[in-house]
Amino acid sequence: MRISLDHYRILGVTPQASTPYLEQVYQSLLGWVPHREFSEVALAARRRLLERSFQVLSNPELRTEYDHTLAEGETTLKIENADRIGALVILYSLGEYKAVLELSQPEAEEDDLTRSDRILVRALSHQGIGLAHWQEGNFAEAGDALELAQEELMQAGLFLHLRGELQAYLFKLRPDRVLHLFSTTDEHPGRLSQGLTLLKEMLNERGGIEGNGNDYSGMNREQFLHFIQQIRQYLTASTQEQIFAEEAKRPSLVASFLHAYCLVAIGFAEFRPDYIRRAKGIFIKLRPNQNVYLESSLCSLLLGQIEEALSEIILSKEYDTILHLAPDSDLLGNLCWYCEHCWLEKEVYPHFADLSSKLPSLKAYFAEEQVETYLEELLTKNTSEWVPSSLPRPTIPPPIWKIPLDTTPRPNQRNSPLWKNHPPKFVVARSSLNYC
Known part of the structure; x- marks a missing residue:
C-alpha cells in the first residue's frame, strides 16, 4: 500500500539538511522509543523505514533522483504490509494523529502480531488529539477524544497503565469540560445532558457540594463552590432547581x-x-x-x-x-x-x-x-x-x-x-x- 509519507518527513528533516546532520538525526531516532508499550515487532518495522529513508537521503545520487520525484508531485511511499505498523508509529511520532486513525481503522485486518500495537497507536493518537484540544481550550472536544482512547483500550482489555493515565487526564479536565459543555448548549443541545452527567459524577464522588470526597480534579472545597457558581450562569432555573x-x-x-x-x-x-x-x-x-x-x-x-x-x-x-x-x-x-x-x-x-x-x-x-x-x-x-x-x-x-x-x-x-x-x-x- 502507499502512504502519504516521504523520506524527509520520516526522518523529520528538511530537504536542505546536510548529510552529517542526517546521520546525527538518524542515530538519534534509532535510540529513541516513541512509547514504552510498543512491541519489538512495531519498533523493528519503524527501524526498517528509518534505515530505508536514511539510505536514500545519505546517497547523493539516490537523493537527487528522489528530489526529482518529489518535484514531480509524488509525495507517497510504497509500504510493505510488514512495515505498515512502523509507518503508523512514525506518523504518530510526527503528530499526524488523524492520518494514523484514517490508516488504522479498527475493523481493518492485520497480522495478530501487530494487533496490540495498532490499538495502542490509535489510542495514543486519540490522546494526542485530546491534549491538543485541551491546550487550545476546546475542553469538550478534548474530553471526547480522551474517552475514545480509553474506550478502545477497554474494549481490547489492553494497556491498563495507559488507561489509568487517560482516566487521570479525564478527572483533571472534568471541571473545564463541564463548563465548556454548559456554555455551548445553544450550538450543541446534546451537550447539556452530557454536562449534567459529568456534574453528577463529581458531586457523588465529592459527597455533595460541601463534601470532603475526592473527585481527583484538584479542586478544594472553596474552589468547587466557585465552580458551582460559574456553571449556574449557563443553566436555566428549572435545570438548576432539579x-x-x-x-x-x-x-x-x-x-x-x-x-x-x-x-x-x-x-x-x-x-x-x-x-x-x-x-x-x-x-x-x-x-x-x-x-x-x-x-x-x-x-x-x-x-x-x-x-x-x-x-x-x-x-x-x-x-x-x-x-x-x-x-x-x-x-x-x-x-x-x-x-x-x-x-x-x-x-x-x-x-x-x-x-x-x-x-x-x-x-x-x-x-x-x-x-x-x-x-x-x-x-x-x-x-x-x-x-x-x-x-x-x-x-x-x-x-x-x-x-x-x-x-x-x-x-x-x-x-x-x-x-x-x-x-x-x-x-x-x-x-x-x-x-x-
Whole structure:
C-alpha cells in the first residue's frame, strides 16, 4: 500500500539538511522509543523505514533522483504490509494523529502480531488529539477524544497503565469540560445532558457540594463552590432547581440555599407564588445556621405577608441600610424597591440562563390574576406559621397587591452598599452557610 509519507518527513528533516546532520538525526531516532508499550515487532518495522529513508537521503545520487520525484508531485511511499505498523508509529511520532486513525481503522485486518500495537497507536493518537484540544481550550472536544482512547483500550482489555493515565487526564479536565459543555448548549443541545452527567459524577464522588470526597480534579472545597457558581450562569432555573433539589437531600446547606433561589426565580418569573412559599420554607429552616431574614422577608413580601416581611427585615443585618434607602419613603416602600432592583434584578435573575436578560417587575407580578388569587387565599387562611411570637409586629398595612407600588430609583441608591452589583457568594464554614 502507499502512504502519504516521504523520506524527509520520516526522518523529520528538511530537504536542505546536510548529510552529517542526517546521520546525527538518524542515530538519534534509532535510540529513541516513541512509547514504552510498543512491541519489538512495531519498533523493528519503524527501524526498517528509518534505515530505508536514511539510505536514500545519505546517497547523493539516490537523493537527487528522489528530489526529482518529489518535484514531480509524488509525495507517497510504497509500504510493505510488514512495515505498515512502523509507518503508523512514525506518523504518530510526527503528530499526524488523524492520518494514523484514517490508516488504522479498527475493523481493518492485520497480522495478530501487530494487533496490540495498532490499538495502542490509535489510542495514543486519540490522546494526542485530546491534549491538543485541551491546550487550545476546546475542553469538550478534548474530553471526547480522551474517552475514545480509553474506550478502545477497554474494549481490547489492553494497556491498563495507559488507561489509568487517560482516566487521570479525564478527572483533571472534568471541571473545564463541564463548563465548556454548559456554555455551548445553544450550538450543541446534546451537550447539556452530557454536562449534567459529568456534574453528577463529581458531586457523588465529592459527597455533595460541601463534601470532603475526592473527585481527583484538584479542586478544594472553596474552589468547587466557585465552580458551582460559574456553571449556574449557563443553566436555566428549572435545570438548576432539579440539581439543587436533589443535592439538598444529602443534606446540603449550600444546595438548600441555591434551591430556594431557584424556586424564587421560577415563582416570580412564572407567576407561581406557591414556589416562593416553598422557598420561604427553606429559608426558615436555614435560620439556625445563617441570618437569612432578608431572604425570608422578601419572600413574605412577594406572598403579600407584609406584617411578616416587616417583622423579619428588622432582624436582618441589612435593616438599617434598607430603612435609609430614601429618607422620604417608609420601610415598606424601600423594601419593595430593594426587592425589585437589588435582589431580583441583581442577585437572583443574573444566575439563570433563561432570566439573565430579563427585568423583574413587581407591578406585573402583583397584577397577574393567578398571583392575586393565590395571595387572597393565603390571606384568608390567616396563616402565621412563619412568624415566631418573639418577632416584632408592626402595624398591618393593606394587602400589597392593592397598594400602588413605587419602584422608581431611590435618591440614595448609589450610596448604599447594597446597590453594588455583586453576585451572591456562599462558603461553608464551621458547618454553616455564610451568605454575604
